[in-house]
Amino acid sequence: MSELHGEPYQPQSGFMKWMESRLPIMGLLYPTAVTFPTPRNLNYWWTFGGILMFCLTVQIMTGIVLAMHYVPHVDMAFESVEHIMRDVNFGWLLRYVHANGGSMFFIAVYIHMFRGLYYGSYKAPREILWILGVVLFILMMATAFMGYVLPWGQMSFWGATVITSLFSAIPYVGDMITQLLWGGFAVDNPTLNRFFSLHYLLPFMIVGVVVLHIWALHVTGNNNPTGLNVKSKQDTLPFHPFYTAKDGFALVVFILFFAMFVFFAPNILGDPINYEKANSLVTPEHIVPEWYFLPFYAILRAIPDKLGGVIVMFGAIMVLFILPWLDTSKVRSASFRPLYRQFFWVLVIVCIGLGYLGAKPPEGAYVVWSRILTAYYFFHFLVILPVLGLVERPRTLPQSITQSVLGKDDGGQAESKG
Amino acid sequence: MKTHRKLKTLGRFGLSAVAAAMLLLSPADSSRAAGEGATLPSIDWSFSGPFGTFDQGQLQRGYKVFREVCSACHSMNLVSFRNLAEEGGPGFSPEQVKVIASEFEVEDGPNDDGDMFMRPAIASDRFPTPFDNEQIARLANGGAFPPDLSLLAKARVGGVDYLYALLTGYEEAPADMELAVGMNYNAYFPGHQIAMPQPIFEGSVDYDDGTPGTVDNYSQDVAAFMMWAAEPKLEARHKLGFKVFLFLLIFSGLLYAAKRKVWSTVH
Numbered sequence: 001m002s003e004l005h006g007e008p009y010q011p012q013s014g015f016m017k018w019m020e021s022r023l024p025i026m027g028l029l030y031p032t033a034v035t036f037p038t039p040r041n042l043n044y045w046w047t048f049g050g051i052l053m054f055c056l057t058v059q060i061m062t063g064i065v066l067a068m069h070y071v072p073h074v075d076m077a078f079e080s081v082e083h084i085m086r087d088v089n090f091g092w093l094l095r096y097v098h099a100n101g102g103s104m105f106f107i108a109v110y111i112h113m114f115r116g117l118y119y120g121s122y123k124a125p126r127e128i129l130w131i132l133g134v135v136l137f138i139l140m141m142a143t144a145f146m147g148y149v150l151p152w153g154q155m156s157f158w159g160a161t162v163i164t165s166l167f168s169a170i171p172y173v174g175d176m177i178t179q180l181l182w183g184g185f186a187v188d189n190p191t192l193n194r195f196f197s198l199h200y201l202l203p204f205m206i207v208g209v210v211v212l213h214i215w216a217l218h219v220t221g222n223n224n225p226t227g228l229n230v231k232s233k234q235d236t237l238p239f240h241p242f243y244t245a246k247d248g249f250a251l252v253v254f255i256l257f258f259a260m261f262v263f264f265a266p267n268i269l270g271d272p273i274n275y276e277k278a279n280s281l282v283t284p285e286h287i288v289p290e291w292y293f294l295p296f297y298a299i300l301r302a303i304p305d306k307l308g309g310v311i312v313m314f315g316a317i318m319v320l321f322i323l324p325w326l327d328t329s330k331v332r333s334a335s336f337r338p339l340y341r342q343f344f345w346v347l348v349i350v351c352i353g354l355g356y357l358g359a360k361p362p363e364g365a366y367v368v369w370s371r372i373l374t375a376y377y378f379f380h381f382l383v384i385l386p387v388l389g390l391v392e393r394p395r396t397l398p399q400s401i402t403q404s405v406l407g408k409d410d411g412g413q414a415e416s417k418g
Numbered sequence: 419m420k421t422h423r424k425l426k427t428l429g430r431f432g433l434s435a436v437a438a439a440m441l442l443l444s445p446a447d448s449s450r451a452a453g454e455g456a457t458l459p460s461i462d463w464s465f466s467g468p469f470g471t472f473d474q475g476q477l478q479r480g481y482k483v484f485r486e487v488c489s490a491c492h493s494m495n496l497v498s499f500r501n502l503a504e505e506g507g508p509g510f511s512p513e514q515v516k517v518i519a520s521e522f523e524v525e526d527g528p529n530d531d532g533d534m535f536m537r538p539a540i541a542s543d544r545f546p547t548p549f550d551n552e553q554i555a556r557l558a559n560g561g562a563f564p565p566d567l568s569l570l571a572k573a574r575v576g577g578v579d580y581l582y583a584l585l586t587g588y589e590e591a592p593a594d595m596e597l598a599v600g601m602n603y604n605a606y607f608p609g610h611q612i613a614m615p616q617p618i619f620e621g622s623v624d625y626d627d628g629t630p631g632t633v634d635n636y637s638q639d640v641a642a643f644m645m646w647a648a649e650p651k652l653e654a655r656h657k658l659g660f661k662v663f664l665f666l667l668i669f670s671g672l673l674y675a676a677k678r679k680v681w682s683t684v685h
């Protein structure tokens with residue numbers, strides 16, 4: 001299958017003709033970003049891809065400026081962040097945008113991923129597109145984890161200590177890996193230095209994988225709410241102006257939501273104890289990661305054995321890699337899969353439940369529930385999905401995307417009506 | 419198909435079971451607030467809400483309480499004297515700040531003879547620490563360390579409400595509770611035993627603006643001052659936030675209209 005293309009670029013001005021015969025960059029971008037044929041029925045859940053690109057750009061831009069004022073040293077990191085907050089012009093804005101931007105990024109990526117789960121966007125021919133997405137998710141988690149260490153507050157330090165220590169559970173090489181991460185025998189200055197370096201590097205690796213992700217998207221084209229393949233030209237619209245208008249509107253609404261946190265509740269998503277400087281002698285009462293890691297943290301602590309917990313936690317992400325082959329259904333969209341749709345919502349609630357449990361102390365009923373929900377999480381992917389595809393009777397599919405939108409496939413008349 | 423229906427009921431059942439479990443579990447949540455069960459009094463602060471601003475008079479009084487009481491034991495490392503005259507703060511004039519600063523001695527040096535020396539503080543100096551090091555601070559406070567106050571309003575669950583509650587929360591210990599030596603009972607401190615003795619009493623500080631010198635007023639004022647110290651850009655943030663919000667609201671309205679127009683040809 002070759003790449004999907006929209007109308008080719010026709011240079012108008014003399015300069016652009018001159019340019020295109022030397023570097024045909026518009027010829028490359030135009031059919032993939034401007035006239036790209038996009039299913040006409042995409043709903044607002046499809047706007048989150050663009051929103052994610054916005055988030056990445058914001059993190060990189062604010063991050064670069066923060067890095068000009070930030071000092072990656074255990075004696076100065078905490079104070080340098082406060083210097084940014086107090087003395088750097090609009091430093092408070094930069095930092096609050098960057099710190100809350102991390103959370104917004106994860107809100108958007110979770111919506112984006114569940115969108116994929118609901119509409120079966122991971123199924124053939126989009127397996128690689130989905131897998132690249134999972135790679136992006138892992139890179140984001142690594143980036144955010146190391147970023148959270150940088151302000152060198154109490155939770156930065158203790159979160160880093162707990163999470164890096166996990167690697168020591170790996171047989172034979174565990175201690176070596178942990179010492180490599182630490183640059184010594186505990187979380188200390190060398191750890192902070194390498195985390196800063198990697199926190200600066202990983203976002204650019206994310207940019208690279210995003211390019212691959214979009215490339216893969218432009219080979220297969222978008223999935224859509226019906227899950228049907230695009231069959232004719234009238235099933236699609238050029239990306240611009242239709243989806244630039246829709247994505248643009250959704251993006252501004254998202255920024256409005258983002259701004260609410262930045263300006264009116266900038267610390268609500270963070271742990272207060274991170275405003276206390278790291279102290280290796282005082283352990284906080286509850287060590288809790290940022291909210292976006294909580295479901296995985298709950299899974300980790302559900303397993304009584306350290307190595308087992310680590311394996312199961314990583315397994316929870318790894319299972320996403322093989323998801324395209326676990327789901328046996330021929331139908332993509334949950335809209336036409338009455339049973340899968342219910343199991344999808346159960347999974348959403350289970351994940352939220354795990355997030356809730358991740359914030360609780362690992363004791364009593366909380367542990368019991370973490371175990372039940374963890375088991376269910378794997379049960380969903382490893383048992384329900386394969387079986388469901390075989391036993392479920394899907395609803396009748398519409399004939400085409402156009403038919404699903406207009407109630408009838410009118411052979412292209414719709415385009416010209418008022 | 420029989421399996422079909424069974425699976426469907428199973429799905430429904432799963433959904434409602436999980437939802438019910440979540441409901442059952444959730445009330446346990448509220449007990450983890452600061453002070454372990456003691457609910458914090460909620461004060462109507464002038465700076466809360468999206469349009470909140472600091473009350474300059476209150477910050478000036480709060481500064482006085484900090485200066486005359488708390489600064490004997492607590493540092494405020496991240497705040498410079500000059501900050502007291504900056505916009506969105508207590509609103510002291512630069513001249514007043516010079517006077518305020520000169521009441522403190524700070525170490526400087528080395529001079530040309532290689533000696534460290536003491537001099538009166540100037541506006542650009544940070545608030546000096548009352549103790550030379552942590553060890554000496556602990557020695558003077560029965561082994562406990564009085565934490566730096568710069569960020570405490572953001573570093574505790576409950577924030578500024580907790581600070582107010584803590585300062586007004588000194589009570590007689592319940593009869594069945596054995597206090598450790600040098601410890602004081604406080605209704606809001608986690609564990610209820612705090613090494614800090616009750617710092618303020620009725621009349622501890624003379625207010626010069628006629629505000630009654632009650633423990634309640636002192637506590638509110640110094641808590642507000644600590645909020646400002648932790649978040650000196652709060653007013654700038656609220657002001658800019660309002661403009662950004664207004665802009666985004668209008669802009670999103672325009673974009674929605676544009677989107678409707680563009681799509682009107684294909685729906």
Ligand code: HEM
Nearest residue numbers: 059060063064066067070095099102144147148150151203
């Ligand atoms: C994938 C994108 C990124 C994510 C998810 C992310 C996330 C984070 C998070 C969660 C923090 C801790 C904020 C806090 O609690 O104070 C942080 C801090 C920081 N990040 Fe990033 N970041 C990203 C990209 C970048 C980039 C590209 C740079 C630099 C070029 C950067 C530079 C910094 C610096 C200097 C800090 C420490 C200052 C501070 O704590 O505010 N970040 N980041």
